[in-house]
Amino acid sequence: MKPRLKINMGQLNKWKKHPFLIFQVLFLALLLLTPLFSFKPFHEASSNIWNHWFNEVDGESFSLFMTLDQPVFAGMVDHDDDVLSVTDIALPLLTNLPYRDVRLLFGQELPNFPRSNSQIVVAGSGTNYLTTSIESAPPEDLFEEGNEKTEGTNKTPYSEEAIFIYTTHNREGFLPHLPEGTKPNESFHTTENVMKLSKYLKNEFESYGIPSYADQTDYYHRLQQEGLAYHQSYEISRPVVQEVQSQNEEVTYYIDIHRDAQPRNITTTEIDGQSVGKLMFVIGGEHENYEKNMEFSVDLHNALQEKYPGLSRGVEVKKGSSTNGVFNQDISGRAILVEVGGFENSFDELNRSLDILAETFSELYFEKHEAEKQ
Numbered sequence: 001m002k003p004r005l006k007i008n009m010g011q012l013n014k015w016k017k018h019p020f021l022i023f024q025v026l027f028l029a030l031l032l033l034t035p036l037f038s039f040k041p042f043h044e045a046s047s048n049i050w051n052h053w054f055n056e057v058d059g060e061s062f063s064l065f066m067t068l069d070q071p072v073f074a075g076m077v078d079h080d081d082d083v084l085s086v087t088d089i090a091l092p093l094l095t096n097l098p099y100r101d102v103r104l105l106f107g108q109e110l111p112n113f114p115r116s117n118s119q120i121v122v123a124g125s126g127t128n129y130l131t132t133s134i135e136s137a138p139p140e141d142l143f144e145e146g147n148e149k150t151e152g153t154n155k156t157p158y159s160e161e162a163i164f165i166y167t168t169h170n171r172e173g174f175l176p177h178l179p180e181g182t183k184p185n186e187s188f189h190t191t192e193n194v195m196k197l198s199k200y201l202k203n204e205f206e207s208y209g210i211p212s213y214a215d216q217t218d219y220y221h222r223l224q225q226e227g228l229a230y231h232q233s234y235e236i237s238r239p240v241v242q243e244v245q246s247q248n249e250e251v252t253y254y255i256d257i258h259r260d261a262q263p264r265n266i267t268t269t270e271i272d273g274q275s276v277g278k279l280m281f282v283i284g285g286e287h288e289n290y291e292k293n294m295e296f297s298v299d300l301h302n303a304l305q306e307k308y309p310g311l312s313r314g315v316e317v318k319k320g321s322s323t324n325g326v327f328n329q330d331i332s333g334r335a336i337l338v339e340v341g342g343f344e345n346s347f348d349e350l351n352r353s354l355d356i357l358a359e360t361f362s363e364l365y366f367e368k369h370e371a372e373k374q
Helices: 010-018 019-037 042-054 060-069 071-077 085-094 194-207 217-227 231-247 290-309 347-373
Strands: 118-123 162-168 210-214 253-262 268-271 274-277 279-284 311-319 337-340
Touching: 071 311, 118 290, 162 194, 162 231, 194 210, 194 253, 194 337, 217 231, 231 253, 268 347, 274 337, 274 347, 279 290, 290 311, 290 337, 290 347
Parallel strands: 162 210, 162 253, 253 337, 279 311
Antiparallel strands: 118 311, 268 274, 279 337
16 A cells, blocks of 8 residues: 655645745756756756746836845835735746746846946936846948948037037937838948937027037948947047037037937837837946036936926946946036937937927026026
8 A cells, every 4th residue: 555645734834934935946946947848058948948038028026126135226116016926926937927027136147137337327217227228239241332421520610519419329220210121230321310310409409599519420431441340439439529629618518319229118108199219318437527427417317307207218327348438428527428219219209309308408508507607
C-alpha cells in the first residue's frame, strides 16, 4: 500500500505570511527553467521571454516596485494611483495575463533602462526612468544615394538676435511625412526634418517681438565630409555655436531642437481637443553651467504645467559614458535642448506644441528681462 502524501498545513501557513518571498522563489525557479524549454542559449532564451512580457505592459508597476527597495525612486510613482498588491505584480509573471507592468527589477534585461544615464529633475506627464528621451542614429546606408546638403551653412552676420535656434541632429524626421513603408529606425530625411521646426519656432518668437535666428546648417552632411560618427555630432555643431557667441553678445538663449525616438503614446497628448506633441527638456550635466540651465528649464516646465498641464514631459539631466553630457550648454546659463514630439508625430501636432512653447517662453523672457533692468 502506497503511503499517502501528507501536507504540513502549519508550514504552508507560514509561507503564506511571506508572499514576497514566495514571489522571489517562483521567479528564480522560472528563470532557471527557461533554457530547458528552448533550443537557444540561456541568455537569449531568458531575454526573449522577458522582452515578450515587457512589450505587453506599461510603466506603473515597475515604478512602484523600485520604491520598495530604493526609496530614491519614490518620485517615479503617482501617489494618486491605486495601490498594487504582490498578487497584482506576480500574476502576469506566472500567466499570460498582463497587468500594468512586470518590468520589476530586471534592469539589465530592459533595453533602455541601464543605458539611460538620466536623472529626472522634474517628472512631467507620463515620465519615469523608462520613458526618458532616446536619441537614435540613422542607418549607415540610409543616405548613400543623394548625400547633398540640405540648405547650406550660415553666412549671414548675427546681429541683435536674442535667441539662436539650431538642430544638431538636423535630419531627424517624422514618419507621417516620409514615404509609406519607412521603418521607425529610418525616420530621417534631408528636408522633412527638425529644421522645419526651428524655422517655425523662429517665426513664432518674432511674432512676440523677440529677435531670433534659425540655423539651417546640415550637420549630418558635415559629419560625413569629415568622416565622423553620429555620436560626434556636437563636435560639428559646437564651432557654429561658438561663432554665434563671438559675433553677437545679444544672444543669450540657445535652443537645440530634437525629436524623440520614443513611441507616439509617450510623445503625444491632447490639449483643447487637439493632438499635440509633448516637450522634454534635456540638460547636459557635465559642465559648470548645468545648474543654471537646469533652473531655467524647470521654470519653463513649471510655466507650461500651470497653463497647459500634460504638455511637458519634464526635465532630465544626462551625463555618463553613453551620452555627450554637455550639448554645447556650457557656453551659456540659458542653453537648453528640447525634444519636440517624436518620430511618429506630424508637423501639425508639433507646430501646435511650438505655438505654446513660444507663448510661454516669451512670457518668461520678458519677465526675466524686466527683472534684470530693475
